[in-house]
Amino acid sequence: MAKWGVTKPVRLLLIGSGGQVGGEILRLGWPVPVDIVAPVRAQLDIAHPMQVTALLKEGMFDVAINCAAYTVVDKAETDVEAAWRLNAVWPAVLASETGWLGIPIVRVSTDYVFDGSKPGLESDPIRPLSLP
Numbered sequence: 769m770a771k772w773g774v775t776k777p778v779r780l781l782l783i784g785s786g787g788q789v790g791g792e793i794l795r796l797g798w799p800v801p802v803d804i805v806a807p808v809r810a811q812l813d814i815a816h817p818m819q820v821t822a823l824l825k826e827g828m829f830d831v832a833i834n835c836a837a838y839t840v841v842d843k844a845e846t847d848v849e850a851a852w853r854l855n856a857v858w859p860a861v862l863a864s865e866t867g868w869l870g871i872p873i874v875r876v877s878t879d880y881v882f883d884g885s886k887p888g889l890e891s892d893p894i895r896p897l898s899l900p
């Protein structure tokens with residue numbers, strides 16, 4: 769542990785641990801001791817910002833990973849408002865809340881907005897191949 773400059777277990781908030789990516793992260797081996805808090809949606813609904821704020825304030829987290837997302841891609845084309853809320857609005861709220869509290873956050877999103885022609889940067893122009 770000392771090799772990494774870590775003297776106590778890292779407290780990690782993992783949101784969306786019931787999903788594919790969250791479940792894999794939950795099973796990862798870590799190079800340092802990690803104390804993972806992984807609420808399922810019934811315990812923490814990110815669409816309810818007050819729940820999120822309360823947990824963040826009480827949790828003493830060192831870092832957070834958000835894997836919760838609206839992932840039913842076909843339905844998202846008609847259920848636009850719900851998809852936008854879950855994939856854009858609430859992650860922004862979460863980023864803002866964690867920012868105030870000084871908690872670094874990782875947001876797992878999609879790379880399907882790029883054309884895949886090269887390893888890219890977030891600032892690259894979007895060009896999803898699914899669009900004509």
Ligand SMILES: NC(=O)c1ccc[n+]([C@@H]2O[C@H](COP(=O)([O-])OP(=O)(O)OC[C@H]3O[C@@H](n4cnc5c(N)ncnc54)[C@H](OP(=O)(O)O)[C@@H]3O)[C@@H](O)[C@H]2O)c1
Nearest residue numbers: 784786787788789809813814815835836837839876877878
């Ligand atoms: N899977 C991949 O191969 C892959 C690859 C690249 C990027 N990604 C990105 O990674 C992210 C997660 O993808 P995934 O495949 O893990 O999706 P997933 O299996 O559909 O999991 C999404 C998770 O989000 C949770 N969730 C949905 N609404 C919520 C809410 N209001 N509050 C709290 N939790 C909520 C779901 O909870 P319930 O279980 O209760 O529904 C589920 O656990 C997405 O942004 C996706 O684009 C995934």
